[in-house]
Amino acid sequence: MTETTQPLLRVRGLSHRFPSARDERYAVQDADLDLFPGEVVAIVGESGSGKSTLLNCIAGRIAPTRGAVHYRDADERWLDVHALTERQQRVLARTEWGFVEQNASDGLRLDVSAGANIGERLMGQGERHYGRLRASAERWMARVELDTSRIDDSPRAFSGGMRQRLQIARNLVTRPRLVLLDEPTSGLDVSVQARLLDLMRQLTTRMNLCALIVTHDLGVARLLAQRTLVMRHGRVVEQGLTDRVLDDPQHPYTQLLVSSVVMP
Numbered sequence: 001m002t003e004t005t006q007p008l009l010r011v012r013g014l015s016h017r018f019p020s021a022r023d024e025r026y027a028v029q030d031a032d033l034d035l036f037p038g039e040v041v042a043i044v045g046e047s048g049s050g051k052s053t054l055l056n057c058i059a060g061r062i063a064p065t066r067g068a069v070h071y072r073d074a075d076e077r078w079l080d081v082h083a084l085t086e087r088q089q090r091v092l093a094r095t096e097w098g099f100v101e102q103n104a105s106d107g108l109r110l111d112v113s114a115g116a117n118i119g120e121r122l123m124g125q126g127e128r129h130y131g132r133l134r135a136s137a138e139r140w141m142a143r144v145e146l147d148t149s150r151i152d153d154s155p156r157a158f159s160g161g162m163r164q165r166l167q168i169a170r171n172l173v174t175r176p177r178l179v180l181l182d183e184p185t186s187g188l189d190v191s192v193q194a195r196l197l198d199l200m201r202q203l204t205t206r207m208n209l210c211a212l213i214v215t216h217d218l219g220v221a222r223l224l225a226q227r228t229l230v231m232r233h234g235r236v237v238e239q240g241l242t243d244r245v246l247d248d249p250q251h252p253y254t255q256l257l258v259s260s261v262v263m264p
């Protein structure tokens with residue numbers, strides 16, 4: 001296989017059952033997924049279908065009951081994500097990966113300034129020069145359309161939409177090879193969502209990002225993702241090119257999902 005045709009992420013037979021689950025049901029069952037460089041893939045499905053559990057298993061945050069997640073790192077080594085030590089997982093998470101939380105406060109440090117939130121990830125990669133850190137933070141604030149004069153403000157003083165922009169800047173400043181996003185636009189006002197989506201589309205295209213985005217909103221998948229996976233009751237029931245999945249859904253559940261929303 002050549003470099004360009006090799007996936008960055010390979011998920012096989014991934015299944016997870018929460019020990020506290022009252023019945024035998026798996027939150028995720030037998031999920032397979034390949035994610036290629038430069039590709040944005042959406043995972044869609046109704047609430048409780050297993051999207052977040054799948055994403056958290058991929059991120060290494062939940063140890064799956066069965067199955068494996070392999071990631072090809074910058075040195076071309078295939079890593080078994082769940083065989084890594086906690087420390088190795090943390091290093092991966094702050095160097096090669098990004099994770100954008102649904103609730104921006106969970107992905108930010110609220111007790112330090114906006115600029116420090118961005119600079120911290122760069123410091124984690126060894127940058128120590130104050131002037132360069134500040135310049136990068138300013139550049140990224142501008143890039144996500146935040147007022148750079150607020151660089152020393154606490155994110156506590158920011159609105160929900162501004163915090164989400166800051167969280168995105170904090171994640172992207174180190175140019176991660178893989179970004180995982182969990183419902184990044186839900187919980188925001190519709191107009192704020194639309195601007196954020198527009199920004200995310202620009203960034204994914206310009207940076208040629210490889211991203212996996214969980215969303216219950218088919219409009220988000222339509223706008224951002226080349227490929228879409230549809231989940232129901234923990235299983236991937238359909239996957240394919242986003243336009244094909246949304247315009248010509250094959251599975252009855254996808255047909256129901258698509259028919260229940262007015263697409264943009």
Ligand SMILES: Nc1ncnc2c1ncn2[C@@H]1O[C@H](COP(=O)(O)OP(=O)(O)OP(=O)(O)O)[C@@H](O)[C@H]1O
Pocket residue numbers: 018020021027045046047048049050051052053054216
């Ligand atoms: N910590 C947990 N302990 C026990 N069961 C859980 C836990 N987290 C999720 N579940 C269950 O696993 C299933 C999948 O949940 P999950 O959050 O992955 O779905 P989702 O598609 O992301 O939904 P939502 O969009 O509402 O977050 C659901 O039945 C849920 O109740």
